[in-house]
Amino acid sequence: MENVLKERVYYADTDAYGVVWHGAYLRWFEKARISFCDDLNLNLVELKKADIVLPVAEINVKYKLPAKLNDEVTIKTKVEKLTQLYVTFSQRLYVDSKLYIEAEVKVVAVNNAGKLYRRIPEILYKKLAESISEIK
Numbered sequence: 403m404e405n406v407l408k409e410r411v412y413y414a415d416t417d418a419y420g421v422v423w424h425g426a427y428l429r430w431f432e433k434a435r436i437s438f439c440d441d442l443n444l445n446l447v448e449l450k451k452a453d454i455v456l457p458v459a460e461i462n463v464k465y466k467l468p469a470k471l472n473d474e475v476t477i478k479t480k481v482e483k484l485t486q487l488y489v490t491f492s493q494r495l496y497v498d499s500k501l502y503i504e505a506e507v508k509v510v511a512v513n514n515a516g517k518l519y520r521r522i523p524e525i526l527y528k529k530l531a532e533s534i535s536e537i538k
Contacts, residue, residue, distance in 0.1 A: 421468035
C-alpha cells in the first residue's frame, strides 16, 4: 500500500532564500506517515491510549531539488522494511512528477513512559505487515 498526500507550499514554509525550509519537509513527512496510519485504521490517539507511541528513531533525507512558494508537493509513503523491533518508511516528495526529496524514516514502538517494546505490539505489526503484502 502506498499513501499519497498533497500539500501546497506557503510563505511560512519558506526561508530567507525563497525556497522551502528544510524542516518543513520533515513536518510534511510526519503528516504523510500519520495519513498512512489513518489509511490502515491505526489511530495514533487510540494507540497512545493503548500505551503505544511511535517516535522517530532515525531519519535519512536526501535533498535533490528545492520546492518553492506555491508549488504543489506530492508525498508518497510506504513501508520499506518491517522487523519485530522497528518499521522503516520510504517517503518521496515530488513536484510535477519530478523527485525532489527522498527520506527513509525508522520508527520504533515505545510505551507512554518511553520504554522501548522488545517487539512491535501485535495490533500494530499485523496492520503494517498487511500494508506490505498489498504491494506484492
